[in-house]
Amino acid sequence: MSDVVRNYVGGGWRASSATETLSLTNPASGAEIGRVPLSTGADVDAAVQAAKAAYPSWRATPAPQRAQVLFRLKALLEENKEDLARMLTTEHGKVVAETRGEVQRGIENVEHACGIPTLMMGDTLEEIAPGVDSASWRQPLGVFGIIAPYNFPVMIPLWFWPYAVGTGNTVVLKPSEQDPLTHQKIVELAEEAGLPPGVLNVVHGGQETVESMCDHPDIVGISFVGSSRVAEIVYRRATASAKRVQSLGGAKNYMIVLPDADMDLAHEACHGSIFGSSGQRCLAGSVIVGVGDAHAQIRERMLDSAASIRLGDGLVEGTDMGPVISAAHRDRVSSFIDQGVAEGATLSLDGRGATVEGLEGGYWVGPTVFEDVPADSAIATEEVFGPVVSINRANDVDEAIAMMHASRYGNACSIFTTSGKAARDFRYRAGISMIGVNIGVAAPMAFFPFGGSKQSFFGDLKAQGRDGVAFFTDQRVVISRW
Numbered sequence: 001m002s003d004v005v006r007n008y009v010g011g012g013w014r015a016s017s018a019t020e021t022l023s024l025t026n027p028a029s030g031a032e033i034g035r036v037p038l039s040t041g042a043d044v045d046a047a048v049q050a051a052k053a054a055y056p057s058w059r060a061t062p063a064p065q066r067a068q069v070l071f072r073l074k075a076l077l078e079e080n081k082e083d084l085a086r087m088l089t090t091e092h093g094k095v096v097a098e099t100r101g102e103v104q105r106g107i108e109n110v111e112h113a114c115g116i117p118t119l120m121m122g123d124t125l126e127e128i129a130p131g132v133d134s135a136s137w138r139q140p141l142g143v144f145g146i147i148a149p150y151n152f153p154v155m156i157p158l159w160f161w162p163y164a165v166g167t168g169n170t171v172v173l174k175p176s177e178q179d180p181l182t183h184q185k186i187v188e189l190a191e192e193a194g195l196p197p198g199v200l201n202v203v204h205g206g207q208e209t210v211e212s213m214c215d216h217p218d219i220v221g222i223s224f225v226g227s228s229r230v231a232e233i234v235y236r237r238a239t240a241s242a243k244r245v246q247s248l249g250g251a252k253n254y255m256i257v258l259p260d261a262d263m264d265l266a267h268e269a270c271h272g273s274i275f276g277s278s279g280q281r282c283l284a285g286s287v288i289v290g291v292g293d294a295h296a297q298i299r300e301r302m303l304d305s306a307a308s309i310r311l312g313d314g315l316v317e318g319t320d321m322g323p324v325i326s327a328a329h330r331d332r333v334s335s336f337i338d339q340g341v342a343e344g345a346t347l348s349l350d351g352r353g354a355t356v357e358g359l360e361g362g363y364w365v366g367p368t369v370f371e372d373v374p375a376d377s378a379i380a381t382e383e384v385f386g387p388v389v390s391i392n393r394a395n396d397v398d399e400a401i402a403m404m405h406a407s408r409y410g411n412a413c414s415i416f417t418t419s420g421k422a423a424r425d426f427r428y429r430a431g432i433s434m435i436g437v438n439i440g441v442a443a444p445m446a447f448f449p450f451g452g453s454k455q456s457f458f459g460d461l462k463a464q465g466r467d468g469v470a471f472f473t474d475q476r477v478v479i480s481r482w
């Protein structure tokens, strides 16, 4: 049997007390590459106690010194970028060009968090009354819990923990139990960069581990990313014990193509958005709405390009699309396709049963295109999280926006047009948090907030940037008269 991944507690790698472990596999071959423990409440408590013990001296470490650790981590991540990307492809499946992009996005968050001394500054105003001045300070709060999904196992923890530790908190991180290996390497690099023992702790596991974190009285806040179902559970459970919570959920992202769009640009952006990472992105486009004449043009291009996608091992040159994360997820995506057909949608390209020669044990789903999708069918309303797109037609932009607004999700959306006014009107009316104008994956960079609306987000302050700093700090306001 393969090695069981260890927890990282108080600066040491410790065996979990779990009695159960899960297999970690390379999704391109199905071969086992490790095992992950389902850590218990006692493991969570040990990590929280280590984080709690490390907090006073880390908090007392001046912010510029904390930032130096992040500067060194950034340099180490850059030195190890290619190794991290290849390791990530092996455990996640997405092609190496995509994993390089993911590692880069993670580095950008560390880079942004290096500015903590500036980002953490408070405000001052003198003479708020005769002889009275007021000032605010941002202070850390204690131990934060961070819980990650499988689809960006390098980047998503880095949306949070560099800001949490940069501002002087300590952290217990629970990576996804499906692909925790590459982040283990990042934790090693953080140690090498000089992060003191106990400032960042890692506990591997699943539901029980998460529940213990939500309930733990010494954790002051939780940052969660995952499906909407679990995001809501975590939000409710952790706020019940008065924690601050930012909980990012699932998505169903619309891409609206107007007749005046640059059709080649729109097509290229839609194609990348839908099939990148085999559709396993919270920003993946999953519904194209062609308005009027745009429908026939985008439809024809999409059907052509989708059919030409080469599935394969993401480490092999020339592969366009890798596998999905697991056999269970492949079966889930396939059953969504079955259901779409049963509910009356037209299946114009069928990705079920795809295989790759020599990699028959891999978790393959080919590109899939639906048309004439009934508005209340599962394929129209649920997040599929696979390489599956619906192509709809609307008579005008109002009808297209009404289709989008019918979704319970509100993570991202895109419009393709050459009209500034149409783009401006769309931005004003979209009611969705991350908006692309002639951009297929509207991923905010590290210095902007990342997060959705409606059922895609539970909480107030989003990930990254100034929101991240605000989430991990409290403002203390002092009014002085001398």
Ligand code: NAD
Residues within 6 Å of the ligand: 147, 148, 149, 150, 151, 152, 174, 175, 176, 177, 205, 206, 207, 208, 210, 211, 225, 226, 227, 228, 230, 231, 233, 248, 249, 250, 251, 281, 282, 383, 385, 411, 450, 451, 452, 456
């Ligand atoms: P998931 O909800 O299954 O798991 C996320 C985390 O929750 C994991 O760490 C898992 O161990 C834990 N978990 C699972 N079930 C639980 C339960 N019942 N109780 C407590 N904890 C539980 O999500 P996933 O499949 O790992 O990731 C894909 C999902 O994440 C998609 O829905 C995707 O849209 C979403 N996502 C959202 C964003 C965003 O920014 N909004 C970003 C990335 C991924």
